[in-house]
Amino acid sequence: xxxxxxxxxxxxxxxxxxxxxxxxxxxxxxxxxxxxxxxxxxxxxxxxxxxxxxxxxxxxxxxxxxxxxxxxxxxxxxxxxxxxxxxxxxxxxxxxxxxxxxxxxxxxxxxxxxxxxxxxxxxxxxxxxxxxxxxxxxxxxxxxxxxxxxxxxxxxxxxxxxxxxxxxxxxxxxxxxxxxxxxxxxxxxxxxxxxxxxxxxxxxxxxxxxxxxxxxxxxxxxxxx
Numbered sequence: 001x002x003x004x005x006x007x008x009x010x011x012x013x014x015x016x017x018x019x020x021x022x023x024x025x026x027x028x029x030x031x032x033x034x035x036x037x038x039x040x041x042x043x044x045x046x047x048x049x050x051x052x053x054x055x056x057x058x059x060x061x062x063x064x065x066x067x068x069x070x071x072x073x074x075x076x077x078x079x080x081x082x083x084x085x086x087x088x089x090x091x092x093x094x095x096x097x098x099x100x101x102x103x104x105x106x107x108x109x110x111x112x113x114x115x116x117x118x119x120x121x122x123x124x125x126x127x128x129x130x131x132x133x134x135x136x137x138x139x140x141x142x143x144x145x146x147x148x149x150x151x152x153x154x155x156x157x158x159x160x161x162x163x164x165x166x167x168x169x170x171x172x173x174x175x176x177x178x179x180x181x182x183x184x185x186x187x188x189x190x191x192x193x194x195x196x197x198x199x200x201x202x203x204x205x206x207x208x209x210x211x212x213x214x215x216x217x218x219x220x221x222x223x224x225x
Contacts, residue, residue, distance in 0.1 A: 028169035038116030054147035056101035057126035058134025063104045065195035066125045066215045072113025077105040079186040096139040129172040147181040
């Protein structure tokens with residue numbers, strides 16, 4: 001389902017304001033704060049001094065705009081992961097038949113931001129209890145996924161999901177998938193840095209902007225200067 005199809009519906013507004021982790025309880029907020037405080041994390045990383053986290057959390061335009069705000073995040077690349085169709089287009093992924101999720105490769109400096117903090121941002125950026133949707137963006141391409149690059153990322157993701165579920169941090173169970181990172185297809189250049197290049201577009205104004213404002217409030221101490 002193309003995102004632009006949904007802009008006209010008045011039902012859109014209550015759904016979009018429930019996103020960005022708004023369904024969580026005080027328990028989820030407590031766990032998120034703990035994750036944000038995990039500054040030193042013994043993660044293996046590349047010789048270049050950077051590492052990569054790959055998340056799917058609904059629309060990749062939303063995820064991209066949010067993670068671009070964080071100090072220590074160098075680059076966010078929008079694309080598709082977790083599917084079976086070779087080199088899919090955006091329109092093909094939107095049909096929900098390719099198996100891909102809209103995802104972002106987040107290139108970051110582990111000396112400035114930890115994987116725990118990135119996971120905290122991931123669980124804040126969307127509602128991880130919604131199955132195959134985020135608000136009015138509906139389909140398997142909008143599912144919640146953590147694509148792990150190594151065993152440490154896998155263990156951390158599973159640990160926090162287990163805690164959130166055991167402590168009933170949300171009204172419903174976290175449905176986020178934790179799967180190995182395999183193929184990642186970079187989306188067309190027109191899909192990259194979308195919010196910054198199209199701030200006045202309807203989707204940016206009515207979906208991304210409210211989520212971004214909430215995200216910036218939660219991570220105000222971790223934002224780029």
